Amino acid sequence: MLSIISERIRQGHRTIAYPAAKPPPLPDRFRGLPVLDESKCPDGCHACALACPTDAIARDDQGLRLDLGRCLFCTDCVDACPEGAIRFIQDYRLATTTRADLVLRTGQELKLAQPLEQKMLRLFGRSLKLRQVSAGGDNSSEADLNVLGTIVFDIGRFGIQFVASPRHADGIVVTGPVTENMRLALLTAYEATPAPKLVIAVGADAISGGIFRDHPEVHNGVEGLLPFDLYIPGNPPHPLTILDGFLRLLGRLERNEPRTVPVTAQPDPALSAARS
Amino acid sequence: MNSQGFADFRTGQAIPRGQVPQMPFADFRESIVDAVAGGQRVAALFGDVADSTGNVDLYAVLADSSRALLRVGKATLNSDRFPSLTPDCPPVHLFERELAEQYGVRPDGHPWFKPVRFHSSYRPGHDAWDRKPGEHPVIGVTDFYRVEGEEIHEVAVGPIHAGVIEPGHFRFQCHGEQVFHLEIALGYQHRGAERTLAGGPDKRTIHMMEQVAGDTSVGHATAYCQAVEALAGVEPSLRAQVLRGVALELERLANHTGDLGALAGDVGFLPTASYCGRLRGDFLNLTALLCGSRFGRGMVRPGGARFDLDAARKEKCLERIEAAVRDVATAANLLWTSASVQARFEGTGAISQDTCLALGMVGPAARACGLDCDVRRDFPTGIFRFTLVPVSTWTTGDVFARAYVRWLEIQRSVAFIIDQLQAFPDGPIRADVGPLKPDHLVVSLAEGWRGEICHVALTDGHGQFSRYKIVDPSFHNWMGLAMALRDQQISDFPVCNKSFNLSYCGHDL
Numbered sequence: 001m002l003s004i005i006s007e008r009i010r011q012g013h014r015t016i017a018y019p020a021a022k023p024p025p026l027p028d029r030f031r032g033l034p035v036l037d038e039s040k041c042p043d044g045c046h047a048c049a050l051a052c053p054t055d056a057i058a059r060d061d062q063g064l065r066l067d068l069g070r071c072l073f074c075t076d077c078v079d080a081c082p083e084g085a086i087r088f089i090q091d092y093r094l095a096t097t098t099r100a101d102l103v104l105r106t107g108q109e110l111k112l113a114q115p116l117e118q119k120m121l122r123l124f125g126r127s128l129k130l131r132q133v134s135a136g137g138d139n140s141s142e143a144d145l146n147v148l149g150t151i152v153f154d155i156g157r158f159g160i161q162f163v164a165s166p167r168h169a170d171g172i173v174v175t176g177p178v179t180e181n182m183r184l185a186l187l188t189a190y191e192a193t194p195a196p197k198l199v200i201a202v203g204a205d206a207i208s209g210g211i212f213r214d215h216p217e218v219h220n221g222v223e224g225l226l227p228f229d230l231y232i233p234g235n236p237p238h239p240l241t242i243l244d245g246f247l248r249l250l251g252r253l254e255r256n257e258p259r260t261v262p263v264t265a266q267p268d269p270a271l272s273a274a275r276s
Numbered sequence: 277m278n279s280q281g282f283a284d285f286r287t288g289q290a291i292p293r294g295q296v297p298q299m300p301f302a303d304f305r306e307s308i309v310d311a312v313a314g315g316q317r318v319a320a321l322f323g324d325v326a327d328s329t330g331n332v333d334l335y336a337v338l339a340d341s342s343r344a345l346l347r348v349g350k351a352t353l354n355s356d357r358f359p360s361l362t363p364d365c366p367p368v369h370l371f372e373r374e375l376a377e378q379y380g381v382r383p384d385g386h387p388w389f390k391p392v393r394f395h396s397s398y399r400p401g402h403d404a405w406d407r408k409p410g411e412h413p414v415i416g417v418t419d420f421y422r423v424e425g426e427e428i429h430e431v432a433v434g435p436i437h438a439g440v441i442e443p444g445h446f447r448f449q450c451h452g453e454q455v456f457h458l459e460i461a462l463g464y465q466h467r468g469a470e471r472t473l474a475g476g477p478d479k480r481t482i483h484m485m486e487q488v489a490g491d492t493s494v495g496h497a498t499a500y501c502q503a504v505e506a507l508a509g510v511e512p513s514l515r516a517q518v519l520r521g522v523a524l525e526l527e528r529l530a531n532h533t534g535d536l537g538a539l540a541g542d543v544g545f546l547p548t549a550s551y552c553g554r555l556r557g558d559f560l561n562l563t564a565l566l567c568g569s570r571f572g573r574g575m576v577r578p579g580g581a582r583f584d585l586d587a588a589r590k591e592k593c594l595e596r597i598e599a600a601v602r603d604v605a606t607a608a609n610l611l612w613t614s615a616s617v618q619a620r621f622e623g624t625g626a627i628s629q630d631t632c633l634a635l636g637m638v639g640p641a642a643r644a645c646g647l648d649c650d651v652r653r654d655f656p657t658g659i660f661r662f663t664l665v666p667v668s669t670w671t672t673g674d675v676f677a678r679a680y681v682r683w684l685e686i687q688r689s690v691a692f693i694i695d696q697l698q699a700f701p702d703g704p705i706r707a708d709v710g711p712l713k714p715d716h717l718v719v720s721l722a723e724g725w726r727g728e729i730c731h732v733a734l735t736d737g738h739g740q741f742s743r744y745k746i747v748d749p750s751f752h753n754w755m756g757l758a759m760a761l762r763d764q765q766i767s768d769f770p771v772c773n774k775s776f777n778l779s780y781c782g783h784d785l
Contacts, residue, residue, distance in 0.1 A: 003613065004547055007606050011547075014554050027561065029568030029583065053480045072483055074574055132440040136467050138490025138781050139442055140571045143534075146440045150553035164438035181394055181415040181464045181784075182443060185435045211483045217395060217468035235573065236490070 015154045019253060023240050026090050030238070031073040033091040038064040038106035040085035051080035054204070054211060068094060068102040068110075068233040069207035069221075095232045095245025099223065102207070102231055113230055115251030120196060124170050125250050127159040130200070131169035131193065135186045136218060137176030141203040141236035145173065148239055160246055166190070171198030171229070175236075177209040177218040178225060190226055198249070200230040202242060207231050280307040282338060282347035287655040290506040290718040293734065296335070296350045301358060304351035308336050309364045311347070316340045317636055319721065319730045321371035323379040324743045325399065326352060332379045332399075334358075335745075337719050337732060341654035346719050353381055356402055360386040367636025370751060376404035390418050393463035393784050398471065416445060421459045423449035428456070431766060435464045442780035448766055455769075458761040460754055465784035473744035477504060477578075477712075486573050489748055489782030494520070494527045494563075495724030496746070496782075497576040499731040502657050503720035504578045507712035507735060512658070515703040516580030518696045521659035523566060523575045525689040528725040530559035532640075532682040532689075533604055535777050539679050540611060542771040543620040551607035558600040565593060580706035590697050601690045608683045621676035625760035625772035628673060637756045639727020639749045640685065641776055643669045644677035651723035660723075665692050675768075678775040712739035724749060726779065748782030 016024055026032070041064060049058045056070035057077050064085065078086050095113040096102050104110060115121060134142050148155045149162065163169050166189045178186060190199070201222050204210035209220035222228060232245040247253045281299050285291050299307070312318060320337040331352050338347040360383035362369045372383040373392045380402025383389070389404075394415040397403045407413055422430070429450050435443035443464040449457040469488055473481060485500040486493040498520055505512060512520075537552025560570035567575035567583045574582055585593065611617050632645040642649055650667040652660040668684035670677040712735050720731045727749030736742040757776045761769060 004610060007551075007610060008547060010606070011551050011603065027564040027568060029566075030564060031568050051479060053483045072573075073569075074483060076479065131436075133436055134440075134442045134465075136465050136781070137442060138487045139779065140487075140490030140493070142440050142442065143491060144570070147553075147557055149440075150557065151550050152554050152557055162440055166436075176465070177467060179465060179467055180412055181466050182435065185443065185464070189436055205487075211480060211487055212467045212469070215468045215472055217466055236571065238570070 014151050015157075016152055018240075019247060023092070026092060026238070026240070028090075030090050030092070031075055031088040033089050033094060033110060034066050034068070034071065034104060035087045035089055036064050036066060036104060036106045037085045040083040042083060045082070047080040047082060048077035048086060051076045054208070054213060057086070062105070064106055066104045067208070068104060069099060069231060070204060070210070070213070071233060072204055072211060072235040074235075092238050092240045093244050094234065094237065094241050095230055095248060097230065099207070099228070099231060102233060113245055113248040116229070116249060121251055123196065124198070128171070128246075128250065129161050129163045129169045130171050130173050131166040131189060132162055132173045132175070133182075133186050133189050135174060135176040135182035135206075136179035136212070137203070137205060141175040141205070144236050144239045145175070145202065145242065148243060153239055153243055155243065155246070158247065158250070158252065166192040167194065169193050169197070171200060173200045173202055174206045174222050174226070175202050177205040177212040177215070177221050179218050181217075183219060183225070187225070198229045199226050200232065200245070200249075201228055202232045203237060204233060204235045207233060210235060280311060280347070280349075282307055282311075282336075282349040284345050284347055285719075286344065287346060287719060287721045288502050288506045288657050290713055290716040293715045293717050296348050296717055298350050298352070301334075301351040301353065304334065304336065304349055305359065305361055307349060308338065308361060308368070311338045312365045312367060315342070316347070318365075318367050318371065319346065319719070319728065320732050320745055320747050321368050321375070322732065322743075322745045323375050323381070324734065325379070330399070332381050334375070335732070337730070339655065339721075341649060344655055346655070348717065348719070356380060356404075357382045357384055359384050362386050366634045367752070370755070380404050388421075391463070393466040395466055395468065415463050416461060418461070420447050420461070421449065421457055423456050425451075427451055444780050446769075448761070448769070450766055453765045453767065455761045455764050455766050458758045458769075460758050462754070462780060462783050465781040467781070467785065469785045470744060470746055474741050476741050476744070482577065486571075488746060488785065489750075489779040490571060491531060492527065492724045492726065492729070492748070492779065492782065494523045494572040494576055495722055495729050496731075497572070498524055498658070499720045499722040499729045501576055501578045502722065503718045503731050503733045504709060504712065506718045506720065507716055507733060507739070508578075508709045509713070510579055510707050510709050512580040512707055513703040513705065514659075514701040516705045516707075517659040518700060519566075519581040519583070519585060519705060520576050522693050522696055523563065523572050523581075524722070525693050526559055526563045526566070527572055528689050529686055530556050530563065531725045531777070532686050533559060535682055535774060536608055536611065536679060538774045538777070539621075539675070539771060540617065542774050543617055545611070545614060545617050548607045548610050551603060555600055555604050555607065558596065562593060562596055562600070565589065565596070577706060579709040580704070582706065584705045585697075585700070590700060594694060594697055597690060597693060601686070604686060608686070611679065618676070620771065621679060622672070622674060624675040624768050625764055625775060626672060626674035627756060627760050631759050632673065632756065635755050635759070636752050638752045639723070640681045641678055641753050641756055642727065643667065644681045645673040646671040651721045651728050655721045657720070657722065659696065663692065663695070665689070675771055675775040714739045726750060726777070727753065746785060748779055748785075750778040750783045753778055754783060
């Protein structure tokens, strides 16, 4: 017993101060928000689109576009680009309210998720119970959702909790490309959740099918299956990206906005080396 | 060639497809049954459609750990039926069900003949259960094992479970609290991964490999890259091999640490649950220090590694790993010294070594039954050819053993990483990978944190994959969990389940 107590004292307090203070520093090679600079694109160059495993990036008649809902953050496009027109900076804030907001273009700021409307905020703002449904998820998004429950992130302090039954839940969090074999279970869980309810998609798989897009056994994620309130891109998203999305949805980040990494952050030399 | 008619080769050695011995099915069957009776393992048993006739070719890959040899043989089925091997060779039971589901060939005499993943046959018009063509099979609509009796009750759980985990369906046949039998029905996670790999490699392939089982991104990417490198005749530099080995062990550290915490949580011992929950993140963050991704995505690439480790980063890595393992040590030792934990771990969910062997189990779950097996030593590839990671075993086969083996392996992995980084060789980190040899076969093994990962690639005349077979360690081990629950209390299911912590998507592919 004494050893348990002394170890408790030694391990100390480990919960991050975020969002009251800055979030803990991310590793320098962390791949967050992509930044596009179309002015660098040579005429007729489609190297990025040819390299992209999920067709997330392309040049259309309005120019270079990158769909965060499909992006694996693999930076194969960065390696392929001869001119350095694409960079991934360390900004971990990526969640949006609409699917359309996930499409980025040169010079356009990502429109981050908006708080719920007043009525919903009154219901869920201080107590949000979520049921997680993995529908073909590869256990990485699931793992980093679980991480939010650890003492480091401790989402309980925001009144957010993952619950066992959809009947006890205010919303469901979907991961995975939605396999045909999970479609019915997902829809049943959604129906079992009492209204009003929220639906949150976590990860490229859930938003667009990710790398499994157009496989005959999957449904390209949740699009068209359920109405969505929050999209959290990533493959998988960093726990801070997920937490940021949850807190924005609940309107808890407006006053205490953490300082962001400047957009001029230098790309990692390792990535430049890989490109050459 | 050896006496059984199978061809000998090694992991990561590409052989021309013409050198794979073709034999009558009866000889093929007998060779496998004899080899397994003689102590060899079935690493893979899979089908492929022969080009001209449309008949199904069966390939078997046997692993002989006493000589670090793999053996491969092949038989062509002339009809859609064959005498099942399972009654004489239990470890192939799930392989045969998989074969039947994929190719519509029926193993006559299979004792529990059901679909594995509930998808349509790869060969339209050939269905082992005579289901209607053109209709997607409905998952879960099948027979389930039942114990009959007035005092028997059935508990069905899933596909959606209480926690934040992947889906699967579990049926318990219970007498009061006592579990007579547990049947595990999976397939909910089936994404069609294996089938879409044919025709590759292309720009999607490596990313697919990293998501076969997303908590084993490094393990599966390593197995894949070894296969591609063998087919291209490329040898990654020593430095790249060290980087991959370090990433593989970091993956093991994160998952083993997380499992110790989750096991503590399942028996209500919150100190270790809390500490290990955080420490798992420390190991994931170390992986992110290496490559930017907590799950090692982007680290392992054909020809070597994508991210290098400069001197400053190396020092930081060493410093942080030493700090993390100090905390893991005290957190883990609380488990072994707390009577309340030991009372729940010891004797719970025990499987005998005989059961373990009969099922062909792998990884920490097999080592916890005293089986001295580890791909890193038995079939070494990459950096493991030049260094020895001692194999960690325990004998009791219970939850305690599966937990304790993890703690032993955590210590070995940390020692390995420190050794490797202190003698970090110079050199490039990535070699160019050219076209793959046409009409070749290669088998690549790697010891993922759950056990043996087996990838088999067959190329066509253009050097593209005509068939790519993946065997995740979970495929061998799920039946072990079912056996572990026999005669246990149903309330011990969570702790038994976590002591295996098997992959749903790795099984369902």
